[in-house]
Amino acid sequence: GSKLIHVPKEDNSKEVTLDSLLEEGVLDKEIHKAITRMEFPGLTPVQQKTIKPILSSEDHDVIARAKTGTGKTFAFLIPIFQHLINTKFDSQYMVKAVIVAPTRDLALQIEAEVKKIHDMNYGLKKYACVSLVGGTDFRAAMNKMNKLRPNIVIATPGRLIDVLEKYSNKFFRFVDYKVLDEADRLLEIGFRDDLETISGILNEKNSKSADNIKTLLFSATLDDKVQKLANNIMNKKECLFLDTVDKNEPEAHERIDQSVVISEKFANSIFAAVEHIKKQIKERDSNYKAIIFAPTVKFTSFLCSILKNEFKKDLPILEFHGKITQNKRTSLVKRFKKDESGILVCTDVGARGMDFPNVHEVLQIGVPSELANYIHRIGRTARSGKEGSSVLFICKDELPFVRELEDAKNIVIAKQEKYEPSEEIKSEVLEAVTEEPEDISDIVISLISSYRSCIKEYRFSERRILPEIASTYGVLLNDPQLKIPVSRRFLDKLGLSRSPIGKAMFEIR
Template sequence: MFDFQTGGLKPALTEALTTAGLTQPTPIQTQAIPFALEGHDVLGLAQTGTGKTLAFGLPLINNLLDMPGRPAPKTAKALVLAPTRELVNQIADSLRTLTDKTKIRIGTVVGGQSINRQINMLSRGTDILVATPGRLIDLMDRGAVDLGTVRYLVLDEADQMLDLGFIHALRKIAPALGTPRQTMLFSATMPKQMEDLSRAYLNDPKKVQVSAPGKAADKITQSVHYVEKPGKPAKLRDVLSEDPGAPTLVFCRTKHGAERLMKGLVADGYKAASIHGNKSQGQRDRALKSFRDGDTNILVATDVAARGIDIPTVAYVINFDLPEVPENYVHRIGRTARAGREGVAVAFCSAEEASLLRQVQKLMKIEIPVASGTAPTGPVSEQKPRRGGGRRRGGGGGNGGGGQKFGAKPNNAGAAASKKRRPRRRHAAA
């Protein structure tokens, strides 16, 4: 059984772990770290909040401590790719707590920040480069970074990178990396495209799976409120009033919807902030800091924040809109009940979202308990769940509020009329 103190880690790492109060490895760390220390490629599957960063970070730093010499200008010895700016910054911060008393340098490159500053950082070389794929491609195209010396590659939250359309960037980055190299791929879900990715980038990997893909943490209490779209804001305020001041993440499907909801909450006296793709990096950082510090207790977000937010105090996750990609539900609710804590996940489901809820329950292999309202029973116009990248606007609302029955018969008059054959237009000859 792997142990931090006797598992072969360098003294600098064991000391850093002790200082951080980390004494016992999590299940994913117990299984993945020994394989990684031995030099194997690793495919790690585990729920969010279970310590995947240290599962690859500890063996990565341990191996780098054995590599002599400083990195040459524009080069890196290890590359960690993550899908969002927030996750890149979170990974880098976690790794820096382990390298504080070593000579290992960690650099980050993400979009939304000064590319010239990042070019200057890379010009000095770095041991570990943590990056989003898009900005890394920009720097490669400018000749600002040479990845030929990279001997360690980590793909964190690889399934979301696929979902956000980063596969083409990965295909451009991979050939530029040095060989031979060790590759570690970590994720909380395992869609079929991820299997293809693992076959393409991993060499005879050791597969480590500590929970079924799509399974949420055991200490998350889940429930669903059936409520039509117009009734969701009132239902949200009802839920918030049950535990005023508790750190709460509220997820919306669209950027405009998230911003509108946040402004409505602020107007009603709630301490709320928002984070989504229309915000600058500075605005996103300030919103996260305000939420982390407790200055605001409600953070309204799109799926840009479904991963990369590691705030242990989050007590509630509310799915104001259900996600179109069912795996994203798992990542959203994984923002609570982190590091062994308990948490609550609440979902709002309108008639149009019924198919999305069914897909979530199918993925998780559970029936989410109903807290209020009645599930639709009649034919309804539903949003189709999707997988993969792209964006789609959310469906319209209905006529009711929380607890109202829905599934009323649709008006088919317009549909019937649209089926009537229209006279064919004749185009004049040129």
């Protein structure tokens, strides 16, 4: 492995600006021009800390710990463009930089940032960029590679391996940079072997030397898994470790005004959210842009139909989750970025790395699939220096989640209020429910299995939380005594046929 060099935080270090990087000869005027035209208020702390170290030495790799929403995409794109300018006469029709991202949405978003740089300075358009992501047409992508001969490729791991296995000699023999964005997320999804394979192929095919490629690894967390991966894919003898996250600052963004709304019943969170949105639309005169997170795909669709019934005349309601085709997801992302107002209803697919400007609020009904995703979810607001707020709607049996946030992540949500729905809001929302009882039962069963999977992590009481989630069925059908009808075989499959919890939740038909 390479030797890790910790670059200490300097408290009184002077501000690094685009101008100072230009004056020191670190940045070329072409890239300086493009970034200046974007009119950022200044370089973010992550960019100030990383751009110069990445560029000022060819012979070490870089690991940077950086939170999402802190401007890290430009922290690696600026050095990559600078390198392309520096080497513009060498192998100019070959891929020189490979950026690996955990999800298609994030890969396409990085590609959109590259296009911004192109649009701000046409002189940089000759450094073309192609994204290689799963769920898109392989042949079309290869035609694009042949036509554009890009210097930058942004990819998800699986698709990248497919391309490397067939075309590494043709395009990838002259790579100088590889970037792993959100390395912790890449590992969480289980891409470790793929990343090592990619690194191996790129090194083996490299025309200069097996250790030519400089590696940049960006990650919000740096646990043993990330460090082990780094050891296996870094090429240089030395690796700079740049920590841009302040030890004393709590994990979540300080600028986000966080609150939690606690109901007696899980179903009441739906009423609470609708009432909250109503109030916001009225106060902001329909100029309201929010993202609302839900635990499962089925529940997300259901919530979307309720919100459409309630608010369609006020603002667009968009549904976003993994079951939607990639093309549709791409156009939804474009649309929500552009829209001044609207509500994006999504699963945790939208929690990481997605950058939507001017989101006023992040709302969450129920808990995320894992603790870290709470931080990623709320990070969709208050981006690039703006204010934002987040509201978590939960029932009292979900309160252990809030304690876990405090213990494990040092996040204290001080603002807590209790909620009790009025008969009026209940009947208004329940009238908007158009689903058949079978569909409602599917939706609630999807929630049950989602909650079962995080009982341990959040220290929920199984005997309380599961019957509470199950009771949503009766509430939504306006008969609180109703239980979800299931067969005994189904209960066996859940492993609940002998348990008193099963009897509390289901009616056996």
